[in-house]
Structures are given as structure tokens and as C-alpha cells.
Amino acid sequence: MSKALLKNTLREIKNTKARFISIMMIIALGVGFFVGVKCTNPSMVNMAENYYSESNLMDFRLVSSVGFDKDDVEAVKNLDGVSDVMPSYYADVSINTGASSSVVRLMGVPYDYKDSETINKLVLISGRFPEREGEILLEGNTTPSNSPKELGEKIVIEEKIGDTYAKDSIKRLEFTVVGFVQSPMYISFGRGTTNVGNGKIASYAFIPNEDFVSERYTEVYVRLQKSKDSLSPFSDEYKDLKKEFEEKIEDISDKRLDVFVEENINSAQRELDENKEKFESEKEKAQKELDDAKEELENGENEYNTQIADAQKLIQDGEEKIRQGEIEYQNGKEQYENARAEFEKEFAAYKEKLDSNRKAFEEAKAKFENEQKPALLAGIEELENGIYSLGFGTLQGIEYSIPDGFEEVKEYIRQKESEISVENSLSILLDVKDFLHTDFGDTFDATIDDSATKISELNISLGELKETLSSAQTELDNNEQALISAEQEYETQKAEYTATLEASKEQLEQAEIELESGKSELENSKAEFEKAKSEGKEKLDSGRKEYEEAKADADKEFEKAEKELNDAQKKLDDFSSPKWYIFNRDDNPSYSSFIDDANRVDAVATVFPLFFLLVAMLVTLTTMTRLIEEKRTEIGTFKALGYSNARIVGKFLTYSTFAAVFGSVFGCLLGIPILPKVIYNAYKMMYYMQDIRIKISWPVLIIGVVCAIVCCTFVTAFVCFKSLREKPSELMRPKVPKIGKRIILEKIPFIWNRLSFTSKVTQRNLFRYKSRFFMTAIGIAGCTALIVAGFGIKDAITDIVDIQFGEINKYDIMIVSEGDEKGDFSPLMSTLDKDDRIKDKMLYMQKNITVSSEKAKMTDDVFLCVPDDEKNMDELVSLREREIHKKLYVEDGCAIVSEKLAKILSVKVGDSITLDGTNDKKITVGGICENYIYGYIYITKNTYKDLFEKDVEYNMVLVNVHNLTQDDENNIGFDYLQRDDVKALSFMSTGVKDFQDMIQSMNLIVLVLIVCAGALAIVVLYNLTNINLAERSREIATIKVLGFNHRETASFVYRENIILTVIGTLLGLVLGVWLSRFIVVTVEIDKVMFGRTMHFMSFVYATIGTFLFSAFVNFIMYFRMKKIDMVESLKSVE
């Protein structure tokens, strides 16, 4: 570069300070942000590397189910590549901290600690290391659950934790605090979990190795030579190394465990087996004796039982008989009573009838004697009188008629007259007649005949009457006779019946007496029987009791012996399948999350700066375009003077390169020291690590700077060459102002005529300066999008916790349990039932599982969940579709898969997945549920049975609590962990807290983003407004000359800005949704799905933010506008 050109360039820069600074700033922002954020990850990683190596962080932590002996440790130490091995002890104990107890993990520390190069070097914050037994080092970072302790204070360990005695693992219960330390094993708040106490380790502490009871070490720390030689723990080499050594250690563990088994287990097993055999034979013998006694007893019992049964039968028969007799007697009595009643009734009726007959008869007799008889007798007398008088009369008549003469005859007749009676009157008459016949012939015949006829007639009547009388008399007599005989009959009958009744009564009484005597006889025999029975029973019972006691004693002894044997066997079994567990650094959640966090920052850093770079290019483009337009005459002159295009372009390229270089340098200078610190400080809230040491990532820095410079020069060259294509003569003339154009809106006079004058101008301007329109709109859109994205990420992460722990996994506590020793959950469940702190509860199975679809396979952080009561799980685990919140229910025959998992497996509803361990049985996806943390597959217990061909083995109870306070949490923890059927408790609040910490740190990153977006917004808007003002200074001066006041002038210019801001903001909101979605998906890790919904307020914030930035810029520009010098601006066009 020639000196003149350099000078020219410098002068140009001086003349266009604002523009130069604009370009510089935007490049500084882009590069600074990119490089700064990109350096955060290496710096964090670098810091972690340093921290690991400075603190001699272990590479592996070995824990064995049977502990380690010196030979084990030696074997590991002798491995090629292992630099250090530190055997140690640990035990979880409970320390009372006032209101409640908390679990403390005690770890061993050797006396010569400070002299040796130990693994996991402790940082002594105050005090000293233990020098004798009974001294303790506490952790220096007091977490909230720790009550602060002082040096020299005594720590008392509780005797029991759960059902384990502390003294089983440590020698004493009282320790003196001699110092405070920080362990590199614990770099964040998490202290891990345990299966005792309330399940949460609250803090850690160190005591001398000698204070532990066991002679076998409980853990061994291993450090590799390569780590010691500062191999980065995040390198691929380390990963390979880790794998390699894990395998090596496993090999060793196999060998060492074989030795252990041979030395300790096998002989013990043999002895145990012998004991078992002995026990079995003894048990058999005793059992036989018992059995014999039992048989005898049973025989006696049987005999007794038959005898009793016979006697009982007899008694029963007697009883039956008595009952029968009684029934018979009762029947007889009843019959007798009935007969008697009937008899009395009958005879009463009989008598009554007789009496009425007698009465009727007496009445009839009286009537006959008094009325009929006299009447009849009178009739008879009359008739007899009649007959007599007739006969006598007739004879007298005849006598008188007989002439005297016939005295004889007369005599005769007189004779006859005297003779005459009623009875013979007729015959006399007839005799007379005959007699007369002789003397008188038939002279008297007629008279006599006539009388005779009359007499015979009277005789007939008389006969009749007499007959009537006599028959009536006879009838009466007959009746009387009958009556009398009836009366007699009655009497005899009555007597007869009475006799019969008396006889049967007597008979009954006899029967009753007989019955009574039978009864008393039976009672006697019954009493006798009962006595005999109870006596027999007593005898038998005492025999039985004797036997039972003997048996119980024997059983108890057997059981005891058996339990002893089983315990021994179990212990032996525990040992006989001993295992070494190998933990590496990734198994420490603090370490893995630290690196996750660092990587997350890196992912954000990849996306955002691209955006900045894009906007920077736009800004450079507009600025350079304007600059070159302003310099067209100069360019033309140079061209006319014969300068080569390259030289002319060179000037502008130098200009922009200067801007790019200075901007980059400036950006790096600000970004690299500031951003990693700010971001790291956000994380430092969660990690106990030293301050960050910034590590510049040179490739990133070079990429950033080169990108900026290349983009800048490229844009400049592009604009320059566009101008250079014009002829010098054209260039010398002022650029023809763009022709004013009518816009479409003017074709609609209705609207157009209503617009104010300035709005018309604004509309035309908007359409006239299209490029500026787009630049501004895109620039503002970019800012809005960045702010939206910032808030969007925040929303996405906030949703994780809020929704996951507030709306999906609604349970408060997870009680890990496999039921009691029989696998029975009912004792636990009934306790929970009675516990009024507990609101809801459900048996649940949740276990890690590998799941695969046709396209993918997922192993880590996938859980198979089987609820006991899938229909009523909503209060504890609520399944729903994310977008429309439609409730999902687990149904037989299909599985509900969590969203992210479904995405990884790329399955939709209706597709099928395969669970490991089901012999490749396929199961249909029945629903995809909203879920953010980890992957879940929900199936019903029936489906589980179908798939795995066994019943579900529940391993936890999910529980909801009414209002859970920290105290409640501890109380519930202690209450339930004491139970044998509860293995651990996990409180959701802990999970929530961990994630909230993560969110807190994300908030700061969001703030950084928003500040950057704001800076970007200001630079872009300032630059564009600046150019706008420069381009239109002539117009502005003109209207000023015309007498426009400041407000009017401002509205002439700002209306456009406002419209552009609004358009840009709207565009940015849309763009922001894409951007944040893109970032969220990029940043996401497999086990976590970020929220997918943008909160409405985020858009509001972004809009307000953009408007504020825009207003701020316009406010500043107002003063610039005010200062526009009319005279200067209106000087003749150059």
C-alpha cells in the first residue's frame, strides 16, 4: 500500500468516523461474541483438566461387594499404566443436626496424608489433617442441610442408621473436628444417594483409616500414569484408555475374586454343607419321635371320639323317644281335651234338645187334655145321646104308634126300651123291626130303617170320633213314651261317655307320669355322659398340649437352626458371587454435568454468531454502498486520471479491511476475557472449582477473524466493482437521483387522499429505497429474532422443569421397595394408607430397558414403566399429548412412548417397537406422550405379562403428599427408611432443584444473549439511521429551510424508521421462532427434550425490547438531525 493511499484511507476513516465505527462495532460484536463464547468451552474444559490433574483426581473408583485386601490392591497397582492406588474406607452414618438427622458419608484418610501424593487431593480450608483416631475433617462447603460446626467441636454419630449399627463399620461414635476440607470428588451440590437414613447424603467427612472396623478396604481409588502425565480427560485417547483399563481391571477382578472364593468361600461352604446335613438328620429324628407321639395321641383321640359318638347316639335316641312320647302324650292330651270339649258341647246340645222336646210334649199334652179331649168326649156323648135318643125315640115312637093291643108287643117294646143302649140300639132296632114284622109287617120298616140308617151314620161318626180320641191318646202316650226313652238314652249315653273320658284321662295321667320318669332318667344318663366326656377330653387335651409344646419347641429349634444355616448360606452367597464395581469419572454426576454444561454453551455458541456475522455483512454492505456512492466523483476522477480499478478498489478495501481488523481485534479483546467469565460464573454458582483460566482457542479465533475480514472485503469489493462498471464521465456527475415513483397505494385514492402529507412521503420513500428497506427490516428482524431466541431457550428450559415435575411426574416421593421378604407390598401399602401425610399412592415398576425400533435403538436413560392401576395414575403420573393436552391412558396391548424417545426411535402411533428381553415380541405404539427428561415407555401389567411371560415385579411406590416441607421430607424419609421393606426414598424436590440450578445458569446465558442482541440492534439501527440521515441530509436541510420545526422534521424521517421497526419486529418474531427451535434442537441432548412452546410473553418482551432499542437509537439520532447544518447540506452538489 502506498503511503498516499494509506493516508487517503486514514483521512477517509477520519471523515466518516461514525460509519467506520459502525462497521467496526458490528464486526467487533460478531467476532467478539463468536470467539468469546467459543472460548468458553475450551476454557471450561481446560480448567477442568487442570483441576483434575492438580487435585490428582482418581480415574477409577473400585468398590467390591466383599471389600479388598492388600493383595487385591497390589494387583491393581501392578497393572501396567497405573500410577497410584489408594485403598480407603467409607461408611454412611447419621448425625443429629438439631431438629433432624442427616446422612454423612465418612471416608478414610491416611495419617500421612499431607506427605504423600494422594489421589483426590483434599484442599484444606482450615484446621489440619487428622493425626490420631477420633479426629474428623468436615466438608468446607456448608450446604444448607449442614449446620455449621467449629474447629474442636465434637461430632456425635447416632448409634443406629436404619437397622444398621454404626459400630459395625466404625470404631467410635464421637469425633473431634480438626479441619475443614474440600474434596475434588464433590464439585457440585449433589452428594449422591445412599440406601440408609433418609436416602440423601447431606455431606461428606473424613476420618482416619484406623477408625474403620473392617480390615478389608471398602474402596480403592486408581490413578493412571497417563492422567498423571496430563492427558486430557476429554480426549478420545482418554476414552479409549478408560475402556482399556476398565477391561484390565475387570480381568484382575476375576482373578482376585477367584482367589477370594477359593480361600474364603469354598471351605466355609463345605463346613456349612456338613452342618446342614447334620441338621437335616437330627431334624428327621426328632421329627419321627414327634410323629409317633402324634399318632398315639391321634389314636386315643379317635377312640374317645367313637365312644363319645356312641354314647351320644344313645342319648340322642332316648331323647328322641322322650320327645316322641311327649309328642304322643301331647297329642293324646289334645285329643282328650278335644273329645271332652266336643262331648260337653254335644251333650249340652243333646240335653237342650231333649228339654225342648219335653217342653213341646208337655205343651201338646196339656193342649190335648184341656182342649181336644173334652171336645172329643163331648162329641162322643152327643153322638151317643143322639144314637140312644134316636133308638129310644124310634122305639117310643113305635110303642105309641102300636095300637093298644098289642100289649105284648108293647111290652116287648117297653122291654126293648129299657134294654136299649147306645151299643145295641141298632140291633135292638133291627130286632124290633123283625119282631114287628110279624105283627105289623113292614109298617114300621121305613121308620126303623130310617133311624137305623141314621144310627149307623151316627155310629160311624161316633166310631170316627172315638177312633180320633183313642189315636190321639195313643199318639200322646207314644210320644211320651219316646220322650222318656230318649231321656233315658241320654242319661245312659252321658254316663257311658263320661266313663270313657274318665278312662282316657286316667290313661293320660298315667302316660304323663311315665314320661316324667323317662325324662328324669334321661337327664341322669346325660349328666353322666357329659361328665365322662369332659373327663376324657381333659385327658386328651393335656396329651395334645404336651405334644404341641414339644413340637413347637422342636420347630423353633429347627427354625433357628435353619435360619442360622440360611444366614450363613446367604452371607456366603453374597460373597460367593462377589463383584468389583468399577466407577469412572463419568459416574460422578457432577463431572458429567459439568462437561454437559460446557458442551451446551458450545452448541449455543455455534448458532448465534452465525447470525451476528450475517447481520454484520448486511451492515457492511449498506455502509460501504453508501460510502462508495458518496465517493463516486472521486472514483470517477481517479478513473479518469487513469488509476487502475484495482488501485481504486484498493482504497475501499483497505478501508473495510481496517474496519474488519480493528473490529475483530476489538471484539476479541472484549469478548475473550469477558464472555467466558460471565458464562462460567453462571456455572460457578453450582460447582466448587477454581476461577476460570481463559484458554484462547486459536482455530476459533482465526476462523472468526478471517470470516469477518473475508466477508467485509468481499462485500466491499462487490459494491466497488458495481460502481466501477460505470464510465468515469457518468461517475463524475452526481448520481441521478432515483426517480420518484407513484406507488400502488396511490391508485386507491380513498386511502391515499386520507394520508397525511408526511405519511405519503414515508410510503413513497419506503418503496423508493428498497435496499434500505430490506436492510433495516432484516437488521431489526435479526435483533428481534435474537431476543426471541434468548427468551425461547429460557422458555424451553423452564418448561422442562415446570411441566416435567409439575404436570407430568406429579408424585412427590418415589419409595423404592420390593415389598417384604415375600415380595408382599401390603404391609407397606397399609402403613401408607394409615399415614395421613400421604395423599395418593400407587405401586409402580420402573426399570431401565433397551428399546429398539426398525430404525434405531436406545439404551441409556430409557425406562419401562408399569403402573399398578393405570386408570387412576393421573394424580401421580399424568400422560398427555403435548400440543393439545389430550389425556392418554395406557391400555392393554400397546405402549405409550415419550415424545423424544419416539423421535429418536422414529416411530409414530401405530408403529411397533421391541423391548429387550421379550424374545423380539413387537408392541404397537398406542400414544406419544409429552415428556422432557429421559425416555419412558408405559405399558399395563397385562401387557407386561404377555411380553415378558412373567408377572410384574413392582419396585417402587409413587406417593403424593399433602404440603411437603423440608421437615416433612426428612421425617417421612426417616419413618420409611427404617422399614425393612423400603430400600430408598427419592424426593422429587431434589430433582427439581438440580434442574432449577441448571436453569439459573441458563438465565445468565439468556441475559448475555439479550445484551448482545441489544448491542446488535443498536449498532444496526444506528448505522442504518445514520446512513438514512446522510443520504437525506439535503432533503432535511431543505425542509428545515422551509421552516419545518424539529418535531415536524423528525416525523418526516422517523415515520419510516417506525414502520421499518414494526415490519422488522414482526419478521423477527417469526424468524425468532425458527431460530429458537433450531437452537433448542441443536442444544438438546438425547435424554432431555426441551420445551417446544414459546411463551406469549417472550414475544412481548422481544417486541418491547426491539422497540426500546429502536427508540433509544432514534432518540440519539434526533440530536444528530437537529444538528444538520442547512448551509453545509445545501452547498452546491459536489
Added chain:
Amino acid sequence: MSLVEFENVRKEYIMGEVTINAVDGIDFNIEEGEFAVVVGTSGAGKTTVLNILGGMDSATSGTIRVGDKNITSLSDKELINYRRYDIGFVFQFYNLIPNLTAKENIELATQICENPMDTEKALSAVGLSERANNFPAQLSGGEQQRVSIARALAKRPKLLLCDEPTGALDYNTGRSILKLLQDTCREEKMTVVLITHNSAITPMADRIIRMKSGKVIENRVNENPKNVEEIEW
């Protein structure tokens, strides 16, 4: 009393160590209704004087009175109102807003006045009624200058200031513009101050103010102003 009175007005530009006296203590006056021409060589300070008179620039010292206003002591706001209501300005390079039609350019000025001339009338006064809806780029230089004049006239200013209005125009067009200005002055009784470096124009003026190196070297009333048609240059 004169409409415009300059009293010992100075304007200095300080350029580092050099101080340029663009206007070096001038006194002159212009009567109401006059057609005044300020003439002088390039760099004589004419534009400076006009700018100060128009309220676009401030004098370093001295007093300028226009009517009953003392321009030099006006506040920023008063100055704006002065420009708004009392001054019409015609520029050498027209300074029309390119994005507005001829008519709209005039409206731009009239919308802020208290008693503006009808836009149509202003346009017909400059003979451009036909071109009302053309954009500046669609008009020739002379036509643009006429629009510019119409814009200034439409405000019905007390003073019409024209800074070399014919400078960018060809001879004939220039003449027609000058004629327009002279006619306006006479018909509307408007006070016109016109700047030119061309002395040949002076005969048409009522008053001639001659400047040289920031000083007024002559200020005389032309008893016999000629019509534009009568002069040649």
C-alpha cells in the same frame, strides 16, 4: 423604514489558524417591494449574506432587522418561525424533494403556513399547471426552478431570497426565470433579493448591492429598472 437593514454584520469562519472574514462588517438596507440584486464575484460573501438574512446561518456580530424583527437575536425556535412565515427561498440547485410531485413539493411548503397561496394558483403563476403531477426528475431544470419559485411564492413570504437561481440554467431559461421573479415582485409587491455573479443582470434591479471580499462596495437604487426583455448578456 426599510424592510431589511444590515448594520455592521460580520461573519467569520475560523479554519484552524486562519480566520476567514466571509462577511466583513456590512451595512445596507432594502426597502419593501424592491427587487434587490446582490452582485459580486465568486467568494465575495453573497451566499453568506443571504443565508444569514434567510435565518439559515447566524452572523458573528452585527444586527439585521427584517420588518420589526431583529434576526440576530432570535432564538432557535423564533428563527424557525421566521423561516416558516417570513422567508421564501429559491436555491441554485432547486432542492426539490425528488420523491414528491411538483404539486406536492409546493404543498410541502404550504401545509406549514398560516395563509398560503393556493397550490394550483402558485403553479399557474409559474406556468406549470400542466405539470403539477410530475416528479422533479421528469421536469427540465428551468421547470424545476419554477416549481422551486412556486414553492417559495406559495408561502406568501415577506422576503423572497434567490441564490443564483439561473446559475444552473441556460440563457433563455434563465431569462424566463428572471422575468418570472421580476413579474412576481411587481405584481405581488413582494420584496425579492436575488444573488448573482453576473453584473449584466443588474439593470433589471430596483436596488443594486455590489459586494467584494465580504464588503458592500456599492448600494444604490436604480432609478430606471429595465424589464428583463430589454437586457442582454
